[in-house]
Amino acid sequence: MAKIANMFITNGFTCVMSASDTFRAAAIEQTTFHADKLGIRVVKGAYGSDPASIAFDAIAHAKAHNVDVVLMDSAGRQETNKSLVEELKKMSRVTKPDMKIFIGESIAGNSLLDQVKVLNEAVSIDGIILTKLDCDAKGGNTISLLSELSIPILFFGIGEKYNDLMPY
DSSP states (O other): HHHHHHHHHHOOEEEEEEOOSSTTTTTTHHHHHHHHHHEEEEEOOTTSSSSHHHHHHHHHHHTTOSSEEEOOOOOOOOTTTTHHHHHHHHHHHHHHOOOOEEEEEGGGHHHHHHHHHHHHHHHHEEEEEEEEETTTOOHHHHHHHHHHHHOEEEEEESSTTTTTTTEE
């Protein structure tokens, strides 16, 4: 999310981040750390709080302060965890995002395709960002995603720096 924020900032847009991953340990701190480094605001709540409410508050903040882009984090989803998939559906219903982007690791193997299929059915994914292309992965899942789904791959993450986001 920080790389995407950096891309928007570099292109003259204002951003706010929503730390809506209230499930993963240190997720809120990680989002806050990157927002601070980028000089943007982060809207957050407590661990265990409702992610959709936090995202809604971030949108309200953006509207009140004329912020161009709201970037919403969410907990990672396993396609077999029905409650997390339902939580993502709720976030989508409540926030009505302009774009829903799946961010996944290119080294995940074939399970990545299954995950994208389930989440796409749940919330209609608009684009994909594959990370860790700087690793030794062969990229077979990229070909699978392109051939089996009609969801565009938008960017590749190719490193740890904020500008290590390469358009596809």
